[in-house]
Amino acid sequence: MVQEAMGAASIMIGVVLALGAGWALWWLVRYIRADTMTRASIRQAVRVRRGWRRLAPMAGLSVTDKVQPAQTVVFASDGKVPKPRVLTPRIKVTPDRYGVVVRAVCLPKVSLSEFQRAAPYLADAWRCTRVSVLLEQPGQLVIRGVRVDPLITPTDHTPSGLVPDELARWHLGVDDYAVPVSVSLADVPGVTVAGLPGYGKTSLINRFICDTAPSDAIQYAIADGKVTSSYEGDYADLEQRAFAFVGDDLAEANTLFKRLVDLRRDRSASIRAVLGVKNMWHVGPSASWPLVVLIVDEAHTYFREHKGSDRKTKDLAALASENARLVEDLVKKGRSVGLLVLIATQKATGDAIPTFIRDVCPVGLSFAQKTAEAAVVALGEDIRNWPDANPTALQDPAYVGVASMAHQGRPGFTRVRTPYVADDDAARIAADTAHLTRDPADLLKETSGRHLRRPVPLVKEDVADATEAA
Template identity: 30%
Template sequence: MNLASSATSAGVAGPNWVLVVAAALVSGLLLAGPALRRRYPVTWWLLLGYPATALRVVRTWRPLMAGCGLAVSRRPALTVVSGLVGNGAPPPQPRLPRRGLIRPTSSGFVLLVRLLPGQVPEDFVKAAPAMAESWQVHAVRATSWRPGVVRVVASAADPLAAPRVPKQRGPGHLLRVTVGALETGATWVLDLRRVPHWLIVGATRSGKSTLINAIVAGLAPQPVALVGIDCKGGMELSLYEPRLSALATNREQAVRLLAALVDLTLNRMTVCREARVRNIWGLPDKERPIPIVVIVDEIAELFLVASRNEKDEAQAAGTALIRLAQLGAALGVFLVVAGQRVGSDLGPGVTALRAQLGGRVCHRVADPGTAEMALGDLNPDALKAAQAITPEQAGTAVLASGDGWERARSHLITESEAEAVAVEYAHLTPVLSELHVEAP
C-alpha cells in the first residue's frame, strides 16, 4: 500500500515539476522580452512574437473571413428557412478559404490561402488592412501565388524604419549590388543581369541621391566601367569622377558621349555576330568586353528645350538612349536613369525611353505625373503605395518590375562615403578610348 502511494506521489510530482520548469522558462522569457527584443529582434520574434501571433491568426481566422466577406455560405436557401422548417436549428457554418501552414520569417510570417470558387486575389488585397489590424502586425500583403492560391505575407514591425543591411565586402557577384532592405525584411538587391535598365525618380531629399550613392559604391569594386551623364554641370556625379571612365556635364557633351556609346554597342554586336553568339556572355572570358553602366542624373535636363538647336540635341540624346536601352542588355551596356520629374510633357522620347526601362524605383515625388510615369504602366497598387510615401519617410521607395512590386528603403551611404569608395577603387577604372570624344 505504501509502495503504491509512493508511486502515485512520484507520478504526480513529475508533471508538477515539468509545469514549474515550463512556467519559470516562460516567465523568464516574458521578463527578458523587452531587452531581448531590443538587442536580438529576430530571436525575440521566433521565441515569443511568432507563437503569439500565429495563435491570434488561428483564433481570428473564421470571424475575420466572415467580416471581410470572404466566407461563403454552404446553402443560402437553408439559411433563410432554417428557423421555419428546421425547428430553430442553427444555419450551416459558411465555408472558409483554406489556410495553409503559418511559416515564420525573420520579421513576420507567410501563409498560403486557397481561394473558394468565385473569389479572386483582389478580394484578399482589399482585406489586407483588416488582417493587419486583427493580427496586430505592421502590414499584410496579399499577392497571387498561382491560380487559385494567394500568398499572404505579414510584417510584424516596419523593417524600413532602420534597415540593417550589411555593407558589401569585395566585388561580390558581377553587376549585382545590395542597396537596402525590402519591407519583407529581405535585402534589396539590384541585379542588372536580371533587370538591365532602371528608372529612379524622387523629389529633393526623398532618397534618390542616396540610392545612387549605394549603386555606385556597390559597383565600384567590380570589374565594370561607370559612365556618368549629369547635365547640371556635374554637381552630382562629379563626386565619383575618379571611378568614372567618362563624364558629360552638359547636353552637348552628353549627345557626343551617347553617340559614342551607340557606336561601341554596334561594334560589340559585330563581334558577337562573328563569334556566332547571341550576347557578350557567350564569348570566352578573355574576349568578353567589359560591362558598362551608364548613370544619367536628372533626365529632364536632357529633354527640356528653349531653342531649335536644343530641340535637335534633345532628340538626338533621346534617340541614343532608346537605342542603348533596346540593344544594351545583350551587349553589356546598362542604364540607370534618374530624375526629380519625369513626365510626358518632356516629349515623346521620354515615354518611349520609359517603355524600355523595365525596373522602376519611385521615391516621394512632387507631382502625381512623375509617379504615374514611373509605375502607372506596371501596377496600380504600386502607384498607390508610392503616392502614400510621406516627407518623413526619406529613403523609402516603391520598386517595381515585371515580377511585381515591393516597398523598400536604401541603405544610407553619404556623399562623402561614396566619394571615398570612388577614390579607393579608382585604380579599377577602365580606359575606354572610344568614349573620349573631342569637341567639334
C-alpha cells in the same frame, strides 16, 4: 522490474528537463542579444503561438472533422459518441525586426482564400500594421505580419566591398512587408528613375554602384547634369571608379555619348568573334567584356529643347537633339552587347526623357510625384488602378527614400523603401576599387586583337570641335 522502470523513467525525465533547460537558455540568449525591435517581435511571436488555437476558429480558420476515429467510438467511457473535432491549421512563427513570419499548413476548406479574407482580423489580433498571405508551395502558406511599417522606417546600407554573387541583380530595398526587393538587369537595355528632388534617386543609384563596384566585370560612365565638374555633387566620391565623367556641358556629354556609340558599334562587329555568341548575356559579363553602365542623372539637362533664334541657342538645340539620338542608339541597340543606360530625372515627361527612349526602358521606378500625370509618365497608365502604390501619395517627408515600381513577376505595383548609403562608405568603396577601372574600348582592343576605332577623348580641343560641328 519496477526499479528498472522507475530508473528509466527518471532518466527520461532528466533528459526532457535538460532539453527544456537548454531550449530556455538558447531562447534567453537570443532575446538578450537581439535589438529592441527584434525583442518586441519575439514577444509578439510568443503571443501569436499561444493565442492561435483560440483565434483561428473566431477568424473562420478552422474546420470540423465529423469522422471520429474507430477507437474513440469503441472506448468511449460513457457510451456516448464524442463531439466532432475542431481542427486548426498548424503554424510555425518566426520573428524578425519588423514583425513575424507565420507558415501555416492548409486544411480542407481552410486555404489561401480563407486566410486572405481573415487577414484584417489577424492584423488586429496580432497588433500588426498590415498582414499579407501568399502561397509558398501547394498546401503551405506564408503569412507576413509587420508590426512596424517598413516604408516609414529609414534604413542604412553599408556596402560589404565584396564581389556580388549576381552582378546583374540590383538589390533595391524592402517592400511594404519588409520583404527584400530586387530587379534583374540581365537583358535590360535601360532603366528610368523619376521623382521629386531630394527624395532618393541619387542615393538609389549610389547603392547600385557601391554594391557592384568590387567586380571587374562592370564599368561606369557618368553624366551628371546637376554639376559642372567631377569633384562636385552626389557622385564626387565615386568619380574615380568611373572611366568617364561629364557635367552639365552639352558638348562634353555629346562627346561621351558618341564615344559609347562607337563602343557599341565595335562590340557589335566583334562579339561573335570574341565571345562566340550574338548576345553577351548568354555568357555573362567578364573582366575583358564588362557590363558598361551609362548613368545619366538630371537627364533633362542633356535632352530638353532649346528655343531661340540666336546662334548659341541653335547650337544647344542641335547638341540636345543629337544627344537624344545617340542615347536612343545605346538603349535600342546596346542590350545584346552589354550596354545598360540608367536615366534619372525629376519628371519623366517627353521633354526630359524623349518618349522614343523612355518607352523602350522596361524597368521604371518613381519616387514622390506631385501630379497624377507625372506618375503616369513615369510608371505607365496602369498606375491609376493602384492608388495605394501611386507615387503622388509619397510626398510626406516620412516617405523620403520610398519608390513605386512594377515588380518583375508580380501583378501591379510595389512600394520599396530604399536604404541610405553614407558618403564615407561610398568614398571607401571607390578608393578600394579604383584599380578596377578600365576603359571598355581599350579592353575590347586588347581582347579582339584587331584595330578598332579610337574612342573620342574628352579634351577641350575635341569638345570645341564638336561644338563647332554642331
